[in-house]
Amino acid sequence: MTTAATNPPDARRAGRFVYATAVILLCAWVIVPLYFLLINTLSSPEAVNSFPKSFVPEFDLESLTFFANFAGMLNALKNSILVAGLTMVMSIAIGAPAGYALSRFDFPGKSTFRLLILLTRAFPLPLLALPLAVMFIRTGLDDTIFGLALVHTTLAVPFAVLITFSLFSGIPIELEEAAWTLGCTRLTAFTKVVLPLILPGITASAIFAFVISWNEVFAAAVLTIENRTLTAFLLQNLDTSPLHLKFAGGFILVVPALIFIFAVRKYLFAMWGIANR
Amino acid sequence: MSLFTKLSGAASGVALLLSASVAQAEVLFWSTQAKPVEEAQAMRDNVLAGAGDVDYQPNDGGPWLTRLNAELQAGTGTIGVLGALHGDFSAMDPADLVDLDGLGMSASGTFNSLAKLGTDSMQYIPWMQASYIMAANKQALPYLPEGADIDALTYDQLIAWAGNVMEATGEAKFGFPAGPKGLKHRFFQGYLYPSFTDGVVRTFASDDAVTAWEKMRELWAVTNPASTNFSFLQEQLLNGDAWIVFDHTSRLAQAFNERPDDFVAFPAPAGPTGRGFMPVLAGVAIPRTAPDMDAAKALVQYMLKPETQIATLRTTNFFPVVDVELPDDLPPAVKAAGDAVAKMSGSADANPGLLPAGLGDKGGEFSQLYTETFERIVLGGQDIRMVLDEHKPRLQAIMDASGAPCWAPDAASDGPCPVE
Amino acid sequence: MSARYLPYVLILPVTLFLCLFFLYPFVLVAQQAFSTGNGFTLDNFRNVMSHWKFPISLKNTLYLAAAVVPFQLALALLMATMVSKMKRGRDLVLYIWTIPLGISDLAAGIIWLAIFEQSGFLNSMMSGLGLIDKPLNLLTYQNPGLVFLAIALAEIWRATAIMLVILVAGIGLIPKEYYEAAEVFGASPWKRFTRITLPLLRPSLSTALILRVILAFEVFAVVQALGGTLFPVLMGETYNYQFELLNGGAAAAIALIILGISIAFTLLILRALRVPKGATI
Numbered sequence: 001m002t003t004a005a006t007n008p009p010d011a012r013r014a015g016r017f018v019y020a021t022a023v024i025l026l027c028a029w030v031i032v033p034l035y036f037l038l039i040n041t042l043s044s045p046e047a048v049n050s051f052p053k054s055f056v057p058e059f060d061l062e063s064l065t066f067f068a069n070f071a072g073m074l075n076a077l078k079n080s081i082l083v084a085g086l087t088m089v090m091s092i093a094i095g096a097p098a099g100y101a102l103s104r105f106d107f108p109g110k111s112t113f114r115l116l117i118l119l120t121r122a123f124p125l126p127l128l129a130l131p132l133a134v135m136f137i138r139t140g141l142d143d144t145i146f147g148l149a150l151v152h153t154t155l156a157v158p159f160a161v162l163i164t165f166s167l168f169s170g171i172p173i174e175l176e177e178a179a180w181t182l183g184c185t186r187l188t189a190f191t192k193v194v195l196p197l198i199l200p201g202i203t204a205s206a207i208f209a210f211v212i213s214w215n216e217v218f219a220a221a222v223l224t225i226e227n228r229t230l231t232a233f234l235l236q237n238l239d240t241s242p243l244h245l246k247f248a249g250g251f252i253l254v255v256p257a258l259i260f261i262f263a264v265r266k267y268l269f270a271m272w273g274i275a276n277r
Numbered sequence: 278m279s280l281f282t283k284l285s286g287a288a289s290g291v292a293l294l295l296s297a298s299v300a301q302a303e304v305l306f307w308s309t310q311a312k313p314v315e316e317a318q319a320m321r322d323n324v325l326a327g328a329g330d331v332d333y334q335p336n337d338g339g340p341w342l343t344r345l346n347a348e349l350q351a352g353t354g355t356i357g358v359l360g361a362l363h364g365d366f367s368a369m370d371p372a373d374l375v376d377l378d379g380l381g382m383s384a385s386g387t388f389n390s391l392a393k394l395g396t397d398s399m400q401y402i403p404w405m406q407a408s409y410i411m412a413a414n415k416q417a418l419p420y421l422p423e424g425a426d427i428d429a430l431t432y433d434q435l436i437a438w439a440g441n442v443m444e445a446t447g448e449a450k451f452g453f454p455a456g457p458k459g460l461k462h463r464f465f466q467g468y469l470y471p472s473f474t475d476g477v478v479r480t481f482a483s484d485d486a487v488t489a490w491e492k493m494r495e496l497w498a499v500t501n502p503a504s505t506n507f508s509f510l511q512e513q514l515l516n517g518d519a520w521i522v523f524d525h526t527s528r529l530a531q532a533f534n535e536r537p538d539d540f541v542a543f544p545a546p547a548g549p550t551g552r553g554f555m556p557v558l559a560g561v562a563i564p565r566t567a568p569d570m571d572a573a574k575a576l577v578q579y580m581l582k583p584e585t586q587i588a589t590l591r592t593t594n595f596f597p598v599v600d601v602e603l604p605d606d607l608p609p610a611v612k613a614a615g616d617a618v619a620k621m622s623g624s625a626d627a628n629p630g631l632l633p634a635g636l637g638d639k640g641g642e643f644s645q646l647y648t649e650t651f652e653r654i655v656l657g658g659q660d661i662r663m664v665l666d667e668h669k670p671r672l673q674a675i676m677d678a679s680g681a682p683c684w685a686p687d688a689a690s691d692g693p694c695p696v697e
Numbered sequence: 698m699s700a701r702y703l704p705y706v707l708i709l710p711v712t713l714f715l716c717l718f719f720l721y722p723f724v725l726v727a728q729q730a731f732s733t734g735n736g737f738t739l740d741n742f743r744n745v746m747s748h749w750k751f752p753i754s755l756k757n758t759l760y761l762a763a764a765v766v767p768f769q770l771a772l773a774l775l776m777a778t779m780v781s782k783m784k785r786g787r788d789l790v791l792y793i794w795t796i797p798l799g800i801s802d803l804a805a806g807i808i809w810l811a812i813f814e815q816s817g818f819l820n821s822m823m824s825g826l827g828l829i830d831k832p833l834n835l836l837t838y839q840n841p842g843l844v845f846l847a848i849a850l851a852e853i854w855r856a857t858a859i860m861l862v863i864l865v866a867g868i869g870l871i872p873k874e875y876y877e878a879a880e881v882f883g884a885s886p887w888k889r890f891t892r893i894t895l896p897l898l899r900p901s902l903s904t905a906l907i908l909r910v911i912l913a914f915e916v917f918a919v920v921q922a923l924g925g926t927l928f929p930v931l932m933g934e935t936y937n938y939q940f941e942l943l944n945g946g947a948a949a950a951i952a953l954i955i956l957g958i959s960i961a962f963t964l965l966i967l968r969a970l971r972v973p974k975g976a977t978i
Contacts, residue, residue, distance in 0.1 A: 019779070019782075022775075022779065023779060023783075023790060026776060026779075026794065027790060027793045027794070029854070030793050030794060030796055030797060030854070031793060031796075033808050033809065033812060033854060034796065034808070036808065036811055036812060036818050037804075037807075037808050037811070040811060045535065046535075049512070049515040049516040049816070050516065050816070051516060051517060051815075051816035051820070051821065051832060052816075052820070052821035052824050052825060052832075053816070053817065053818050053821040054821075055818075055821070055822075055825075066314070066315070067314075069318075070314065070318055071318065071321055071322075093710075094710040094711050094714055095711060097707040097708070097710065097711075098707060098708045098710070098711040100707060101703070101704040101705075101707035101708050102708075104704075105703070105704035107704045107705065110704075111967075113708060113712075115960075115963060115964075115967070116715075117711070117715070118907055118908070118911065118963055119911075119956065119959060119960060119963070120715055120719045121908065121911050121912065122911045122914070122915070122955065122956045122959035122960070123719075123723060123952055123955075123956055124915060124932060124935060124936075124952055124955075126339055126343070126936065126939070127726050127935070127939060127948060127949065127952055128719070128722040128723060128726060129340075129343050129347075130343050130346055130347055130350075130722075130726075131721070131722035131725045131726065132718070132722050133343065133344060133347030133348075133351075134347045134350045134351045135721070135722070137347060137348065137351035137353060137354065138351050142355075143355065150718055151718060153714070153718075154714070154715065154718040154719050157711060157714065157715065158908070159908065161711060162904040162907075162908065163863055163866060163901075163904060165900065165904070166863070166866075166867055166900035166901040166903070166904045167866060167867060167870065167901075169900040170867060170870035170871075170897070170900065170901075171870065197870065200865070200866040200869050200870075201866050203866070204862045204863060204865075204866040207795070207798065207862060208798075208859075208862070211798050211799050214799070214801075215799075215800075215801035215802075215804075217801070217803070218339065218340055218343075221336055221337070221340035221344070222340045222343045222344045222347065225305060225332070225334065225344075225355055226332070228334075231801070232340075234314070235801070235803060235804075236312070236335070236336055236337045236340070237312045237313060237314045237317055237335060238314065238803075238807075239458070239803070239807075240312045240313045240458070240509065241312075241313040241314045241315065242313065242315070242511075242512075242531050243512055243515075243516075245313075245314050245315065246807055247807065247811070249314065250803075250804045250807050250808070253801065253804060254799060254800050254801075254804055257798075257799030257800070258796060258799050260799070261792065261795055261796065261798065261799055262792055265788055265791060265792045265795070266788050268791060268795075268862065268865055268866060268869075338940055338941075339936065339939070339940045342940060368943055447831065448831065448834070455925070455926060456925045456926065457921050457925055457926050501815075501834065501837075502834060502837030502838055502839050503814070503815055503834050503835075503836050503837045505836075505837070505838050505924075505925040505926050505927050506810075506814070506836055506923075506924075506925035507925075516815075516816040517816065518814075518815045518816055638943045641941040641942040641943055642942050642944075644941075645937075645941065645942060649749075652926070653749075656838055656927075
């Protein structure tokens with residue numbers, strides 16, 4: 001039995017160097033376009049239209065101050081956060097049980113069910129917005145945070161179901177069975193044993209739900225008037241706006257989602273290394 | 278009570294709990310105009326300040342239309358006043374709009390009759406107007422051809438001018454709004470066709486039309502090829518990607534307001550059959566599902582007041598439709614555009630084209646056909662005669678289906694306008 | 698609760714929810730595709746498919762998806778493996794790599810247009826480095842290949858994080874002992890990847906791939922921002938029929954065609970990445 005051949009130290013160091021460079025390059029790939037957005041946001045209107053573009057922002061706050069005084073921004077921001085939060089809660093609450101059922105049970109209609117869930121994302125929402133709006137107006141859900149959250153949950157639920165399904169599939173049933181034999185009910189076995197291991201999946205679903213709801217513009221523009229979300233309020237007007245305001249507005253729309261992902265990032269990797277059996 | 282009704286009742290209860298309080302007696306002004314953020318802000322702060330409780334919400338066309346249709350279908354709604362272009366209203370069923378006779382009229386008989394949408398009463402009130410003009414960076418002026426008067430150019434002179442600039446700078450500096458949100462179909466309908474064929478529909482596939490497209494090809498050869506991305510030529514004027522441009526007055530405004538000394542505005546060029554041009558007309562209307570009819574009518578009347586019209590001019594660069602005394606302290610863009618439009622409509626060879634009327638919901642298809650003609654002939658390089666002959670029956674089908682009679686500069690017709 | 702009924706109880710909320718908020722409007726809209734006002738007809742499909750732009754937009758959509766999705770899958774797998782090996786700085790790197798997730802496709806279009814346009818950042822960089830003396834006009838109808846490349850780059854930048862997040866969530870559950878055992882037995886990193894990571898990641902891979910593919914066929918905002926009118930795609934044509942031509946039947950017809958293509962590819966992926974029955978892991 002031969003021992004595993006160890007790489008000579010030089011090769012290992014070269015490997016680490018390549019690895020580190022790759023990581024840095026990929027990080028730069030993501031950050032640099034955003035940096036350009038930041039440059040244009042913090043530049044005066046003349047600089048935004050100039051060539052060549054400078055690579056250091058001027059820290060001109062004119063564009064941002066415009067938005068600070070734009071009537072209705074704070075209200076719209078509040079609405080967006082509420083809708084996104086509700087979407088997160090609802091999509092996980094109804095999606096996770098379905099993901100569990102798909103992974104643990106083999107029932108007739110299972111593959112069709114899974115297929116249909118996926119395909120709800122394959123039809124464009126702007127076409128469905130008209131019948132939904134008519135339904136909402138008739139039932140009084142029109143122009144409410146809750147109503148819009150229901151529509152956004154429809155968009156986010158397939159992600160929640162399928163992500164939790166793929167994660168539940170990675171947890172052997174033996175873990176739960178062991179918990180049952182040790183006296184847990186099905187429910188406590190689930191909450192005490194399985195749920196902590198599923199946290200990355202719940203986090204991923206939450207991120208998707210928040211981001212999908214935050215960036216959705218068409219249904220928000222149709223279904224909310226007084227209680228407009230920030231995206232419906234601002235994004236529609238940006239593409240016809242002057243260039244410097246386009247960038248500043250785009251930047252403002254991007255920041256809250258970035259803050260949210262930052263806040264939950266470590267849960268994506270929660271039980272890392274502890275998922276040992 | 279069925280489960281559905283119980284559930285929806287419960288949902289409504291929760292919804293009421295979670296909704297913010299809805300202001301009463303506030304008129305929702307649901308518009309597709311004044312979309313840029315600073316224009317929307319100015320509408321709310323300046324133009325509508327004296328109109329009482331008004332919520333001005335500018336939207337993209339898709340959500341604007343979907344929300345309106347949803348309210349019409351559901352039978353109740355929150356939209357009080359609609360603001361949109363003539364083309365948007367003419368695609369609607371006049372029965373969905375409240376008759377607005379007696380609320381006021383514009384100063385133009387043409388606009389007023391357009392606003393009737395084929396019925397006997399005004400379906401929308403003309404609100405503001407604009408047109409397409411040309412603008413140029415003063416750096417391009419030295420390259421004007423010999424003897425050309427910038428205020429009375431012909432297409433050939435324009436092509437020569439743009440060609441001179443291209444030779445001198447090495448780049449094509451003519452900008453054309455061929456982008457997805459550009460209004461190029463109005464250029465073909467109101468500028469190209471009237472200037473070369475003295476018609477729009479009748480002469481669609483005539484030999485003069487072939488000449489027109491050949492000229493368009495020549496112009497395109499000296500046009501910045503990224504024009505297929507351009508929808509607002511003020512951007513290209515400001516960043517120097519284009520030195521001579523053609524676009525809507527309000528899509529050139531920013532360039533004139535930021536650097537008024539760098540640019541000039543001038544009329545569109547003339548062809549063999551005159552200097553074709555077309556107005557862009559926006560109107561206000563009231564849907565039949567408006568919650569507070571009196572407040573909505575009051576807002577409509579407010580928009581026609583001279584002070585409001587002047588404030589709207591400052592905000593959107595759209596010109597008044599009523600006779601007003603224009604003050605002296607208007608922004609540079611307004612002065613420049615106003616001069617150019619006045620010269621254009623007052624020129625000896627002016628050949629105004631009217632906005633298409635009577636097309637109903639075929640209006641989009643109609644404009645799309647002209648755009649496709651451009652895409653196939655100019656972008657795709659296909660044979661002009663072949664494309665025109667292929668599109669001729671499609672155009673005739675549109676005219677027959679909508680029953681629309683001819684409009685200026687075409688000669689009047691009995692029945693649907695024929696494509697000769 | 699009887700174990701026989703439990704799965705149905707668990708999937709009931711989702712089913713009810715989707716029936717009410719998806720199936721009901723979907724049926725109403727899909728019906729439009731099959732009628733032009735006088736009863737059942739396939740005219741909408743005929744009209745839509747015989748339009749000269751249809752084969753072009755179909756081709757464009759499929760080519761774009763074919764160019765972008767496999768590359769993104771490989772990239773996301775690479776990034777997920779890299780990040781799972783990290784010790785320090787893992788949180789930060791993972792955060793940076795998932796940032797594009799929070800950026801809407803409209804915002805991504807604005808950002809990449811600012812890079813590629815004639816007076817944009819790419820030209821500024823190249824002229825700053827002395828590579829060109831005049832800014833290049835990249836996004837023109839004379840360079841369809843470049844336009845395609847620009848759109849593909851923007852899409853890769855924007856949407857790789859979608860697959861990355863799903864894969865990272867799944868990779869965390871692969872027990873470390875498997876890797877340790879494989880190392881002891883002399884397996885190279887590549888072998889460890891193909892023999893341990895990939896098979897155990899199958900459910901996540903299948904989910905990530907299907908979701909990404911479905912979204913790829915609906916690409917629109919970035920294409921419109923960078924390609925303008927040069928690069929028609931199926932979703933753009935759908936919106937055109939619905940909102941410009943006011944032809945709801947034709948719009949529904951194209952949307953159903955997109956749905957059909959999505960179904961076909963989903964079935965393919967599900968078959969290829971099936972987790973065999975009986976395998977608990």
